Amino acid sequence: MSRYLHEAEFSHAYTPKTGVLLLNLGTPEAPTAKALRPYLKQFLSDRRVVEIPRAIWWLILNGIILNVRPKKSAEKYASIWSKEGSPLLVHTRKQASLLKGLLGMQGQQVMVEFAMRYGNPSVEDVIQKMRAAGMERLLVLPLYPQYAASSSGTAHDAVFRTLLKMRNMPELRTIRHYHDHPGYIAALAASVREHWQKNGRGDKLVMSFHGVPRYTLDKGDPYHCECMKTGRLLAEALELSSDDYVVSFQSRFGKAEWLKPYTFDVLSSLAKQGVGRIDTICPGFAGDCLETLEEIAMEGKELFLTSGGKEYRYIPCLNERPDWIAAMAELVTANLGGWITTPDDANMRQLRARACGAKH
Numbered sequence: 001m002s003r004y005l006h007e008a009e010f011s012h013a014y015t016p017k018t019g020v021l022l023l024n025l026g027t028p029e030a031p032t033a034k035a036l037r038p039y040l041k042q043f044l045s046d047r048r049v050v051e052i053p054r055a056i057w058w059l060i061l062n063g064i065i066l067n068v069r070p071k072k073s074a075e076k077y078a079s080i081w082s083k084e085g086s087p088l089l090v091h092t093r094k095q096a097s098l099l100k101g102l103l104g105m106q107g108q109q110v111m112v113e114f115a116m117r118y119g120n121p122s123v124e125d126v127i128q129k130m131r132a133a134g135m136e137r138l139l140v141l142p143l144y145p146q147y148a149a150s151s152s153g154t155a156h157d158a159v160f161r162t163l164l165k166m167r168n169m170p171e172l173r174t175i176r177h178y179h180d181h182p183g184y185i186a187a188l189a190a191s192v193r194e195h196w197q198k199n200g201r202g203d204k205l206v207m208s209f210h211g212v213p214r215y216t217l218d219k220g221d222p223y224h225c226e227c228m229k230t231g232r233l234l235a236e237a238l239e240l241s242s243d244d245y246v247v248s249f250q251s252r253f254g255k256a257e258w259l260k261p262y263t264f265d266v267l268s269s270l271a272k273q274g275v276g277r278i279d280t281i282c283p284g285f286a287g288d289c290l291e292t293l294e295e296i297a298m299e300g301k302e303l304f305l306t307s308g309g310k311e312y313r314y315i316p317c318l319n320e321r322p323d324w325i326a327a328m329a330e331l332v333t334a335n336l337g338g339w340i341t342t343p344d345d346a347n348m349r350q351l352r353a354r355a356c357g358a359k360h
């Protein structure tokens, strides 16, 4: 048995293509405990996500977490599941399709696909499929604006691991982050302004980012800094003073200290201080998902209102906003520099490939 993935016999007669691969986290196949178990097992067995010694973690994961969490998480997923499926998958699929359409309209001849770090469609399957269709240059864009080892880092690992198994590797470029990309910041700012126009303006804007364990910052992970920078740039774009907004971190998992302040602490203390109306936004998520729709839009709201707050409004993620898709296209185009992009280039390469025929 070959140690490499299967590939068709080499032939000159193909059109070399450039591919863009969007990567997201992944989501269970259904909002049930049965579907949650393998998803959580794969996710939480990732050494980039949980760094505690393997033997101890194996016992905790298999002995406790996988017996308790699937049922609880399934209930949460059930509360946000749509007719089309899990919001994370639905938005990622639409983003890939819209990006492909926009790049095509801009004259770029590129394939655009998406894959999930955990679950399906898997990174390996999608890269193999792209390779079989002639992809020989690959640009990878994780859908996490801020780099964390536990999100973008592990997404890149999955790509590198796939390439390690390939005989005929594509050229590879990766986008590490886009936390300060002007188009991304402008789209966030526009979404806040539109929300204010429609619903009125709250007394405070809470910018909630997914958390990570505090020790990752001490060990050199840039995630905290990148979240703070996104927060500052968004505040500047909205002309907010430091009193008008707060950056906080959500989704704490386990007993260890995570990045602070915790979003739920911020929400209850704002309510107790008498800040009546707040707007919340999750700039670290390119699309709405469990962590935004259930934790922030639902749980956060309940906490704020039961702690004495008056009005709580959640601002949706960028999702399929045209300004966000345009920002993605700009980011991708800048990172495709020098690779085939136009139909003319592609035709030239095809002619050259034909001219060299099967002589060697």
Ligand SMILES: C=CC1=C(C)c2cc3[nH]c(cc4nc(cc5[nH]c(cc1n2)c(C)c5CCC(=O)O)C(CCC(=O)O)=C4C)c(C)c3C=C
Residues within 6 Å of the ligand: 025, 026, 027, 028, 040, 048, 049, 050, 069, 073, 086, 088, 144, 148, 150, 151, 210, 211, 212, 213, 251, 253, 284, 285, 288, 289, 290, 291
């Ligand atoms: C935005 C980037 C993300 C980072 C960084 C991140 C780190 C991280 N997450 C966990 C544990 C869980 N996260 C879960 C869901 C989840 N996480 C992200 C993004 C980041 N996580 C997203 C987009 C989602 C939603 C997925 C969806 O299907 O909608 C979950 C699963 C849900 C649950 O059971 O609560 C866990 C678990 C850790 C431990 C971690 C960093 C160390």
Ligand SMILES: [Fe+2]
Residues within 6 Å of the ligand: 210, 251
């Ligand atoms: Fe997470």
Ligand SMILES: [Fe+2]
Residues within 6 Å of the ligand: 224, 225, 228
């Ligand atoms: Fe910092």
